[in-house]
Amino acid sequence: MDRISVAQPKLAGNERKYVLDCLDTNWISSNGKYITAFEKSFAEFCGVKHAIATNNGTTALHLALVALGLEPGDEVIVPTVTYIATANAVRYCGATPVLVDVCQETMNIDPRDIERKITSRTRGIIPVHLYGHPADMEAVNRVASKHGLWVVEDAAEAHGAEVLGRKVGGLGTCATFSFFGNKIVTTGEGGMVTTNNDELAAKLRLLRGQGMDPQRRYWFPVVGYNYRMTNIQAAIGLAQMEMIDKALSDRGTLANWYNDALAGMQNKILLPRQEPWAKQVYWMYTIFLRYGDGADRDAVMGALDEAGIETRPVFHPMHVLPPYKEDAAYPTADLWAQRGINLPTHQDLTRDDVQRIAASLERALA
Numbered sequence: 234m235d236r237i238s239v240a241q242p243k244l245a246g247n248e249r250k251y252v253l254d255c256l257d258t259n260w261i262s263s264n265g266k267y268i269t270a271f272e273k274s275f276a277e278f279c280g281v282k283h284a285i286a287t288n289n290g291t292t293a294l295h296l297a298l299v300a301l302g303l304e305p306g307d308e309v310i311v312p313t314v315t316y317i318a319t320a321n322a323v324r325y326c327g328a329t330p331v332l333v334d335v336c337q338e339t340m341n342i343d344p345r346d347i348e349r350k351i352t353s354r355t356r357g358i359i360p361v362h363l364y365g366h367p368a369d370m371e372a373v374n375r376v377a378s379k380h381g382l383w384v385v386e387d388a389a390e391a392h393g394a395e396v397l398g399r400k401v402g403g404l405g406t407c408a409t410f411s412f413f414g415n416k417i418v419t420t421g422e423g424g425m426v427t428t429n430n431d432e433l434a435a436k437l438r439l440l441r442g443q444g445m446d447p448q449r450r451y452w453f454p455v456v457g458y459n460y461r462m463t464n465i466q467a468a469i470g471l472a473q474m475e476m477i478d479k480a481l482s483d484r485g486t487l488a489n490w491y492n493d494a495l496a497g498m499q500n501k502i503l504l505p506r507q508e509p510w511a512k513q514v515y516w517m518y519t520i521f522l523r524y525g526d527g528a529d530r531d532a533v534m535g536a537l538d539e540a541g542i543e544t545r546p547v548f549h550p551m552h553v554l555p556p557y558k559e560d561a562a563y564p565t566a567d568l569w570a571q572r573g574i575n576l577p578t579h580q581d582l583t584r585d586d587v588q589r590i591a592a593s594l595e596r597a598l599a
């Protein structure tokens with residue numbers, strides 16, 4: 234039987250046509266019509282004024298933090314369960330990621346744990362919309378405005394997710410996205426910063442292009458970076474944006490198939506939750522074992538692997554990884570991250586595939 238991969242890109246639209254256009258016209262570097270078209274289309278999709286494309290999601294995060302003026306000695310609040318790029322970007326600025334615990338239902342930042350971690354050095358908060366479910370932005374923004382902090386949404390895993398009908402990307406001071414090959418929208422490697430703030434957008438553009446003065450060529454008023462996206466990446470991205478509504482509806486359908494197929498196993502596993510105020514976009518359909526530890530989880534994943542089904546463990550919390558190791562307890566992350574499994578989530582899965590995954594999972598749980 235064919236192996237089922239945990240994620241794979243869907244390149245079913247104009248990707249090939251637009252990339253060949255780049256090659257045929259010689260516009261292969263970081264100037265060209267696809268960059269502006271992709272940025273415009275992404276900004277419109279998110280309902281924001283500005284979108285600034287970068288070469289990956291990690292540089293998008295770093296660029297945002299530099300543009301916000303983050304400096305050595307500063308602190309930034311980060312959920313302990315995330316992909317490591319979130320914490321690393323803070324460290325690249327010489328600042329300190331201050332970890333907070335997560336909510337069990339969504340593995341997103343726990344707003345109740347933020348306030349007690351705020352000090353005189355705290356500059357901002359990076360809520361992460363983990364696995365496609367938006368963080369509780371109302372609560373995060375409430376704490377942020379009370380303490381005069383900026384908010385950077387790490388929306389790398391949540392293109393199209395919504396809070397109370399408003400899309401992520403425009404819910405904080407700015408937001409960052411990733412277009413890595415396994416993300417909901419891909420450009421191979423790529424990233425984006427979105428914002429409604431004109432001044433911040435100008436700063437992001439300046440810093441992305443080595444800091445060159447837009448009015449004066451080869452005049453560099455600041456130290457910038459080369460974090461530019463290529464026209465070829467943007468060509469793929471534009472084609473992806475033409476199909477994003479289908480990408481999101483396919484993922485919604487897949488989640489419904491999983492919900493049906495796994496409904497009878499809920500004495501053993503928790504199914505992914507969608508808060509009443511949220512639209513979750515299922516970057517990764519994620520289940521949690523109700524009982525057991527990391528070894529039990531790994532055994533289930535091993536059994537699925539033997540059945541030809543690739544899965545992924547939920548991220549190790551930052552506070553157990555060597556660069557960010559702490560002895561402090563983060564009770565929800567400590568208990569639940571080790572019980573989490575990302576099931577295959579991509580657009581080429583069929584209802585039969587989901588039945589096969591469910592049957593294998595049932596055997597693995599027995």
Ligand SMILES: *Cc1c(COP(=O)(O)O)cnc(C)c1O
Nearest residue numbers: 289290291316318389411412413
């Ligand atoms: C993928 C991801 C990133 C980084 O994106 P890259 O494009 O791989 O650099 C950052 N944060 C989160 C939460 C991610 O999932």
